[in-house]
Every structure is written in C-alpha cells, then in structure tokens.
Amino acid sequence: MGRSLLLVEDDRSNRLVLSVLLEDAGYRVEVAASFASAREKIADASARYDVILLDRFLGDGDGALLVPLVRALHPEARAVLLSGEIDPPEIKAAGFDAAITKGARMEEVLSILERLTRATRRPSL
Amino acid sequence: MTQESDKRSVSVGERKEPAAGGGRASGRRDPLGEAEQAAVAEEAFSVLRHLLRNKLGTIRNAAFYIKQKVSGSEVWAADPRIKEFFDVIDEEITAADALVLDGVVSERLFARRVEPVSARECVEQAVLLAHIETPGIHVLIGPGDATLHVDARELTLAVRCLVENAVEAMPSGGVVAVYLYEKGGRFLIEVLDEGPGIPEAERQAVLYAYCTTKPGHAGMGLSIASRLMARAKGTITIGSSESGGASVVLSFPLPERGEAAAG
Numbered sequence: 001m002g003r004s005l006l007l008v009e010d011d012r013s014n015r016l017v018l019s020v021l022l023e024d025a026g027y028r029v030e031v032a033a034s035f036a037s038a039r040e041k042i043a044d045a046s047a048r049y050d051v052i053l054l055d056r057f058l059g060d061g062d063g064a065l066l067v068p069l070v071r072a073l074h075p076e077a078r079a080v081l082l083s084g085e086i087d088p089p090e091i092k093a094a095g096f097d098a099a100i101t102k103g104a105r106m107e108e109v110l111s112i113l114e115r116l117t118r119a120t121r122r123p124s125l
Numbered sequence: 126m127t128q129e130s131d132k133r134s135v136s137v138g139e140r141k142e143p144a145a146g147g148g149r150a151s152g153r154r155d156p157l158g159e160a161e162q163a164a165v166a167e168e169a170f171s172v173l174r175h176l177l178r179n180k181l182g183t184i185r186n187a188a189f190y191i192k193q194k195v196s197g198s199e200v201w202a203a204d205p206r207i208k209e210f211f212d213v214i215d216e217e218i219t220a221a222d223a224l225v226l227d228g229v230v231s232e233r234l235f236a237r238r239v240e241p242v243s244a245r246e247c248v249e250q251a252v253l254l255a256h257i258e259t260p261g262i263h264v265l266i267g268p269g270d271a272t273l274h275v276d277a278r279e280l281t282l283a284v285r286c287l288v289e290n291a292v293e294a295m296p297s298g299g300v301v302a303v304y305l306y307e308k309g310g311r312f313l314i315e316v317l318d319e320g321p322g323i324p325e326a327e328r329q330a331v332l333y334a335y336c337t338t339k340p341g342h343a344g345m346g347l348s349i350a351s352r353l354m355a356r357a358k359g360t361i362t363i364g365s366s367e368s369g370g371a372s373v374v375l376s377f378p379l380p381e382r383g384e385a386a387a388g
C-alpha cells in the first residue's frame with residue numbers, strides 16, 4: 001500500500017499540480033485548501049498520514065500552527081513545510097521535520113519525501 | 126543597566142506628551158522618512174516575492190507533469206525541440222526565480238549605519254515622531270537604557286511602528302507604556318497598550334505584511350518592526366499586558382561586557 005500524504009495548500013493551481021504529481025509518484029493524497037479544513041482532517045481519529053505537507057500562508061491561518069496537532073495525533077507522520085521562503089531557525093522552532101521551497105524541482109521534492117518516509121524515526125532538523 | 130524589576134517604577138518615569146500631530150503630520154520632513162520608505166518597499170517586495178515564487182513553482186511543476194507524460198511518446202522521439210523547449214521553460218523559471226530572490230530593494234533606498242546607539246534615545250525619538258491624533262493618549266517611558274549595535278533610524282522606526290500600533294488599539298484614548306530593561310542577558314524594549322489585545326491565534330499572522338483589521342490601513346507596522354529586528358539579530362514577541370491589552374517586546378542581544386558602555 002502506498003504512503004499517505006495530506007497536502008495543505010490554499011492555492012488552487014498549486015494544489016492541483018502537486019496532488020497529481022504526488023499521486024503519480026505513488027502517494028495516496030488527500031488535500032486541504034484551508035487551515036480549518038486541514039485541522040479537521042488532522043483531528044479525524046480515523047485518519048493516518050505518513051507525510052503532512054503544509055503551506056505556511058493559508059488564507060485563514062498559519063500552517064505552522066498545525067504542527068503541534070500533528071505531533072499529538074500523528075506522532076509518526078513527517079511534517080514538512082512548503083514555502084516560498086525558507087528560514088532554517090524558524091523551521092526548527094516551528095517543529096517541522098523538513099522544508100521544501102516552492103519552486104524546487106519535482107525530482108528534489110520527491111527525493112526529500114522519499115528520504116523522510118524511509119527513515120524509521122523522525123529525523124532531527 | 127535597568128533590570129526587569131524596574132518595570133514597576135514606570136509611574137515615576139518620564140511622561141512624554143507627543144508633539145501634536147507627530148513628525149509626519151506636522152508638515153516637517155520626517156527624519157525617519159528614508160528608513161520608512163525602504164522598510165515599506167522591502168515589505169511590499171517580500172510579499173510580491175513570495176507570491177511570484179509560488180506561481181513560478183506551480184508553472185515548473187505543471188511543465189514537469191506534461192514532460193513526464195510526453196517523454197515516451199512518438200512525438201517526443203520525432204521532434205527534439207520538444208525536449209529543448211521543456212529545457213527552456215525550466216531554465217527561464219530558474220532565472221526568473223533568481224531575479225526574484227536577488228531583488229534587494231532596501232539597500233538601494235537607504236544606507237544602513239550600524240553603530241553603538243542609546244536605546245533610550247531611540248525610544249524617546251520614536252515617541253516624539255509618532256503620529257498620534259487620538260485625544261487622551263499618554264505615552265509613558267520607564268527608566269533604563271542600554272547601548273545597542275544597530276542602525277539608530279531603524280530602531281527608532283521599529284519602536285515608532287509599535288507605538289503607533291498601540292495608539293490605534295485605543296481609539297478612546299489610554300496609556301502606552303514603554304519599558305526598557307535587561308532580562309536573561311538580553312535588552313528588552315516592551316510596548317504595552319490598554320486596547321483589546323491580540324488573540325493568541327493571530328500573534329504570528331500579524332507579523333506579516335498586509336495583515337490588518339483596520340480599514341484603510343496597509344497593516345505593515347508589525348511586519349516592518351519584525352523585519353528590522355531580524356536584521357538587528359533581535360526578536361519580536363507579542364503577548365498580553367496585565368490590563369489585557371497587547372504587549373510587544375523587542376529583544377536585543379547585548380554587547381559583550383567590557384565593550385560599549387551601558388546605561
């Protein structure tokens with residue numbers, strides 16, 4: 001069974017393109033287009049995610065604020081920041097496992113996700 | 126140097142009545158004009174940069190998808206220009222992304238001067254230059270000072286942004302208190318108001334440009350202060366005052382003991 005991934009991205013085009021590419025790469029993808037929708041999906045007791053890919057600037061909230069909820073309810077999931085600007089100390093402070101720059105080549109994105117999901121323990125940033 | 130316990134002595138500290146209309150509204154040239162112009166441009170560019178990189182990334186990924194689908198096809202094999210054109214898309218997006226990243230706006234508008242400055246002088250200047258039209262506003266500055274290695278105009282601008290934000294939170298008047306003190310090996314400038322406060326869930330979001338609930342405002346004050354603090358190797362933290370209003374703390378690293386004299 002493929003790895004499960006929750007994509008949290010409020011930009012419609014980016015959400016479409018990324019979800020299709022990730023599905024082609026073998027992930028079972030669920031999408032959330034807002035902070036509220038993402039919080040609902042993460043809080044769903046029946047949900048299981050291997051990776052949660054979070055855009056930072058969602059229209060109704062900061063994606064980074066979902067990381068504590070991810071840690072509490074999906075302790076084995078990898079929380080990955082998806083952002084136009086990456087500030088390493090800020091990423092670490094927010095509790096992300098990794099960060100992917102918007103605009104990174106898809107090969108790089110998939111390589112990062114592959115490395116994260118292959119690790120038996122959550123990597124330290 | 127003033128310790129945090131000296132915060133309680135603000136009632137006997139200086140009481141500054143801001144100049145009517147402040148520096149900008151009085152019609153006189155604003156000594157922070159250049160710094161403010163650069164800071165506003167930098168904020169606007171930062172937002173544009175984020176949005177553009179988002180769009181460029183989506184275009185790149187869409188092209189990647191199409192390339193994957195056609196790369197094994199007869200058309201691909203028959204026309205080498207198809208691969209070439211995909212390479213052009215990728216190269217141009219890389220170049221555009223680099224242009225967006227390299228666009229340093231503020232350095233062309235403002236020559237920064239980092240030198241030892243009195244935090245207190247900057248705070249006093251910020252209060253004097255603050256644009257305050259609301260009646261019944263009193264600004265109190267507590268005791269304390271320290272020498273910080275920053276650009277004086279940027280520090281003054283950051284504090285002015287916080288003071289003006291505090292004033293705007295009190296449309297019926299009230300007290301803006303500015304404390305200066307040392308805590309945990311750092312020097313803090315804390316601005317408190319008696320307004321409704323900033324909900325905890327919004328305290329990160331308000332540090333980004335254009336985040337405002339006030340009609341007609343660009344919502345840049347806190348984001349400008351945040352960016353200036355990052356440049357000064359400091360931090361900005363939003364919390365609550367004892368009255369339930371907002372507390373915004375600028376925290377600076379202190380020079381090594383034995384270097385610049387402290388207040």
